[in-house]
């Protein structure tokens with residue numbers, strides 16, 4: 001339905017895709033909206049591609065986003081962002097970490113290549129692509145696992161929830177000893193300068 | 200109170216609200232989180248992992264006949280394992296309510312087939328409910344228990360991956376006390392000797408008649424009248440996809456899908472110009488509707504393989520002439536993307552076993568678990584995978600007909616061994632097979648998230664009954680050749696497997712390294728590559744470890760030198776063993792030139 005916002009989150013097993021989608025869904029529910037989120041568990045835990053679909057709006061039916069219908073694509077890894085590019089609406093925005101993870105199947109065989117510059121390839125296809133050095137920022141914050149929360153901060157600018165609500169959701173969903181560092185990571189993301197996105 | 204819940208969490212909540220006393224299951228995606236949620240959040244319910252689905256089902260039957268409400272959950276193929284008790288429990292009926300949750304996996308996200316278990320309800324002639332979201336998942340569990348007791352029958356709740364693993368908002372209620380019943384001796388009902396079973400089959404037929412009336416009345420089979428001339432008959436997640444695409448059509452939403460409300464369907468079809476059936480996988484509704492002489496169409500437009508999606512439903516509507524266009528995606532997909540299949544974790548002990556088997560070039564009958572990933576390139580070391588427990592029987596048959604000149608080895612995990620490998624070993628002993636079986640004992644049901652099993656020494660409720668030792672079980676079965684193996688030691692693995700394959704009679708090799716993730720994460724000192732010594736031969740890439748990547752540097756042929764990600768390397772040493780240049784060394788021993 002047209003007044004539904006579709007957020008597709010992609011990454012590799014272990015990058016925290018599910019935590020990010022959990023926080024967005026909780027924010028939506030507490031923000032008074034209907035929400036559905038869907039992902040496939042199982043094999044994906046073993047270093048495979050992980051994707052999570054979150055749909056928020058007044059009334060949501062399908063738990064999955066359709067190809068070409070994502071308003072926001074949040075990618076924790078460059079090539080995974082490129083792999084998912086056709087899920088985006090023409091007017092959609094992609095927020096993508098500069099993280100690169102090359103799998104064993106590429107290094108062990110000549111049959112497959114990791115693209116030279118996935119973000120550049122994405123920019124050829126999609127209008128609004130925001131590359132964020134989230135891996136570097138996470139390193140500065142002292143924990144490489146913060147890429148997800150940094151990107152969440154960036155994407156939060158495109159969703160109708162207050163900073164306080166986001167912070168509250170992070171406090172609820174993140175393990176207590178990591179709450180402070182995640183709040184910092186979220187702030188760093190939220191401050192990233194955005195290009196204006198036309199509807 | 201409202202809460203965001205997955206379908207599986209909602210089923211657990213429903214069981215709690217329905218006053219369930221006992222829940223039993225064997226893990227299996229996408230069903231596993233139901234019992235995990237029960238044991239974590241609703242501790243008043245006794246919940247347990249059984250060694251397999253058949254036993255879980257039988258434990259549930261016992262609790263039901265004993266007067267308590269019982270929940271039994273499994274993935275779709277688990278119902279095959281439990282089908283024997285299911286088919287006859289349908290005859291005896293219940294005492295306390297009994298609900299079977301079958302979590303199907305259309306698209307085979309984590310399964311070996313995508314069988315449509317709705318046919319099981321029809322086959323066993325038991326009522327079946329099909330939720331479309333988390334709220335219904337919870338509500339239907341409560342209804343299912345009530346129906347079970349009113350109609351004296353087990354009830355099936357049929358979930359699918361998208362229902363089990365999607366989250367939605369659920370309104371929470373307070374729990375009720377289940378019925379207060381005790382076992383009442385009644386052999387005519389519970390002892391299915393032929394003379395009793397014949398009578399009970401009559402009862403099943405009478406029950407079905409009552410259910411045929413009930414299914415016409417229940418609000419779960421509801422008509423949504425939007426004043427359209429087009430009608431859609433649908434249920435489960437397909438309902439959501441159809442509503443997404445065409446919210447203004449009229450709907451007959453099926454929630455109680457066995458028996459189907461055929462009168463309501465007939466009325467619905469009569470009062471619309473066009474009616475289409477939208478259902479995932481098999482034409483389960485469509486066949487029965489047509490068999491009742493009501494003409495509908497569905498599969499002709501929607502397809503029968505894999506998951507539906509809003510797009511597939513829209514395309515089906517278009518083909519059926521119900522809509523004029525389908526939204527086309529505006530961005531073309533990127534061509535030539537490399538695949539990113541799941542792989543064995545860094546340090547996984549299965550990697551050593553498969554590296555050895557690959558070197559020996561033997562034929563390997565496989566089984567189901569993390570180790571099934573041994574089929575992936577570059578390991579490429581698994582030749583069959585059918586169902587849980589199949590590896591041993593498959594190897595026995597292959598060996599008997601000398602189907603492979605290279606010799607056959609069966610490979611099976613510890614949880615799978617307890618599930619259905621024990622009888623395979625017994626067959627090998629009894630029928631004097633020469634087969635060699637490797638039991639990959641990582642002390643976890645790793646594939647599904649590390650659940651407890653008889654060999655782990657602990658239970659779902661957190662008790663510690665002590666481990667059932669696999670070597671003792673195998674010995675008791677009559678196996679004479681039993682060896683333990685440290686799968687991190689490649690040379691030893693090669694020797695042990697070769698020796699055991701040469702021995703007459705069945706041999707069992709049990710690997711001893713635990714899963715690196717469960718129950719504790721194992722991290723020993725990591726290894727690094729001495730890039731000045733690395734020749735870029737690529738031998739270490741062939742063991743397919745996610746910690747080993749190509750570095751920026753290349754050799755004179757342009758082949759990359761290797762680099763190890765020391766944040767995920769567990770120090771298992773396998774790569775160091777396959778490196779011909781001995782340039783993979785402990786991090787602490789590495790001195791930069």
Ligand SMILES: Cc1ncc(C[n+]2csc(CCOP(=O)(O)OP(=O)(O)O)c2C)c(N)n1
Nearest residue numbers: 227567568569612613614615643644645646
């Ligand atoms: C009948 C049936 N029940 C459950 C499953 C789900 N399942 C697949 S693998 C697996 C467990 C494997 O554990 P184990 O044999 O110990 O191997 P590991 O993953 O630990 O290597 C389960 C429960 C299934 N495929 N079939």
